[in-house]
Amino acid sequence: MPTEGIRTEVDEAPGFRIWRGRPYTSMPPHWHDQVEINYSVGGSLTYLLAGSVVRVPPGRLSLFWAGIPHSVVSGGGIENFYWVYLPLVWLLRLGLPESFMRRVMGGELLVDAEPSGADPVMLEKWCEELPEADDARRRLIIREVEARVMRLALAQADGAGDAQAPAEAGxxxxxxxxxxxxxxxxxxxxxxxxxxxxxxxxxxxxxxxxxxxxxxxxxxxxxxxxxxxxxxxxxxxxxxxxxxxxxxxxxxxxxxxxxxxxxxxxxxxxxxxxxxxxxxxxxxxxxxxxxx
The missing domain is CATH 1.10.10.60 (Homeodomain-like)
Incomplete structure (x- = not known):
C-alpha cells in the first residue's frame, strides 16, 4: 500500500518512480503530475476517471494521465500491484501516435491490447534494481520503460481498447x-x-x-x-x-x-x-x- 503523499509536485527529482505493494481499495479523488502505469497480479482495481468507471484488469499493463483527478472506487483479489510514475514530458518526447496521445490527455485509461507474460518479471526487476541503480543502470531502466510504453501505444488501434463504462445509476x-x-x-x-x-x-x-x-x-x-x-x-x-x-x-x-x-x-x-x-x-x- 502506498504510504507517501498523494500529490506529487512537478519538480520531484525527476518524478520517475517504480514500486510494488497493495493498493487502497477505495481512495478519494487525487492527482499528480505524471503518467501512471499500473499492473495488477491476481485481481483488479477500479477507478473513476474523467467521468467513467475504468478497470485495471489482472495481467495487463494499463496507463493513464494522472494529472486528471481520479479516485479508486473498488478493488479485490489483488495479490500484488505495480506502479510506474513517468513524467509526462518523457511520454511526449517518444513520438507516440497522435491518436494515442489524444486519448491519454482526454482522460482514458488505456489497457494493453497485446499483454506480455514478461511484464511481471520486468516490473519486479525494475523494482529491485532502481533504488540502488547507478547512473548507467538508471538510464537503462528508463529506456526499458520507454520501450514498453511504445509497445503499448503501438498495440492500440485508433479508438480501440476496453470500453469506458459509465458509473452505476444514482x-x-x-x-x-x-x-x-x-x-x-x-x-x-x-x-x-x-x-x-x-x-x-x-x-x-x-x-x-x-x-x-x-x-x-x-x-x-x-x-x-x-x-x-x-x-x-x-x-x-x-x-x-x-x-x-x-x-x-x-x-x-x-x-x-x-x-x-x-x-x-x-x-x-x-x-x-x-x-x-x-x-x-x-x-x-x-x-x-x-x-x-
Missing part, C-alpha cells in the same frame, strides 16, 4: 456524467448551470453532489482540466502562452497565469523551460549506457 452516475461533460467541453465557456442542466439537476444540488463525490468544486475540476491541457501544449508545441490560454478555455491570460502557478508551482514559461531535456535523460538514442 448520485455517482450524475457526478460521472458531469465530469465527462466538463472534460469534453472544457475548452469552451462553461458555467455551473450549463453542467447542471446537462444532467437535469438544480445548480446548487449539482455543486454539492459533485464536491461530495469528487472532493472539489465543479469550477476547480474545470480549471484543473484546463491546466492539464495547457501543460501538454506547453511541452509539445511552441505556441505562445497567450494562445494556449485561450485555446484551453481560459477567458484571460491573467486568470490562466494565476491558475497555472497555483496548480503547478510554476509560471507557464518556467514550466516550459523546466520541462526541457535534463542531464538525467539518456543522451544516446541507441545506447542507454552512453555518456556521450
Amino acid at each position: 448520485p455517482a452516475r450524475k457526478v460521472a456524467e458531469m465530469a465527462r461533460f466538463v472534460a469534453e467541453n472544457h475548452a469552451r465557456p462553461l458555467r455551473v448551470k450549463d453542467v447542471a442542466r446537462h444532467v437535469g439537476l438544480h445548480p446548487n444540488y449539482a455543486m454539492t453532489l459533485f464536491r461530495r463525490l469528487y472532493g472539489m468544486t465543479l469550477s476547480a475540476y474545470l480549471t484543473r482540466l484546463r491546466v492539464c491541457q495547457a501543460q501538454h501544449l506547453l511541452i509539445s508545441t511552441d505556441r505562445d502562452t497567450s494562445q494556449i490560454a485561450f485555446e484551453v478555455g481560459f477567458g484571460s491570460t491573467s486568470r490562466f497565469y494565476e491558475a497555472f502557478k497555483e496548480m503547478s508551482g510554476y509560471t507557464p514559461h518556467q514550466y516550459r523551460v523546466h520541462s526541457q531535456p535534463k542531464s538525467y535523460r539518456p543522451k544516446s538514442p541507441f545506447n542507454p549506457c552512453s555518456r556521450q
Whole structure:
C-alpha cells in the first residue's frame, strides 16, 4: 500500500518512480503530475476517471494521465500491484501516435491490447534494481520503460481498447456524467448551470453532489482540466502562452497565469523551460549506457 503523499509536485527529482505493494481499495479523488502505469497480479482495481468507471484488469499493463483527478472506487483479489510514475514530458518526447496521445490527455485509461507474460518479471526487476541503480543502470531502466510504453501505444488501434463504462445509476452516475461533460467541453465557456442542466439537476444540488463525490468544486475540476491541457501544449508545441490560454478555455491570460502557478508551482514559461531535456535523460538514442 502506498504510504507517501498523494500529490506529487512537478519538480520531484525527476518524478520517475517504480514500486510494488497493495493498493487502497477505495481512495478519494487525487492527482499528480505524471503518467501512471499500473499492473495488477491476481485481481483488479477500479477507478473513476474523467467521468467513467475504468478497470485495471489482472495481467495487463494499463496507463493513464494522472494529472486528471481520479479516485479508486473498488478493488479485490489483488495479490500484488505495480506502479510506474513517468513524467509526462518523457511520454511526449517518444513520438507516440497522435491518436494515442489524444486519448491519454482526454482522460482514458488505456489497457494493453497485446499483454506480455514478461511484464511481471520486468516490473519486479525494475523494482529491485532502481533504488540502488547507478547512473548507467538508471538510464537503462528508463529506456526499458520507454520501450514498453511504445509497445503499448503501438498495440492500440485508433479508438480501440476496453470500453469506458459509465458509473452505476444514482448520485455517482450524475457526478460521472458531469465530469465527462466538463472534460469534453472544457475548452469552451462553461458555467455551473450549463453542467447542471446537462444532467437535469438544480445548480446548487449539482455543486454539492459533485464536491461530495469528487472532493472539489465543479469550477476547480474545470480549471484543473484546463491546466492539464495547457501543460501538454506547453511541452509539445511552441505556441505562445497567450494562445494556449485561450485555446484551453481560459477567458484571460491573467486568470490562466494565476491558475497555472497555483496548480503547478510554476509560471507557464518556467514550466516550459523546466520541462526541457535534463542531464538525467539518456543522451544516446541507441545506447542507454552512453555518456556521450
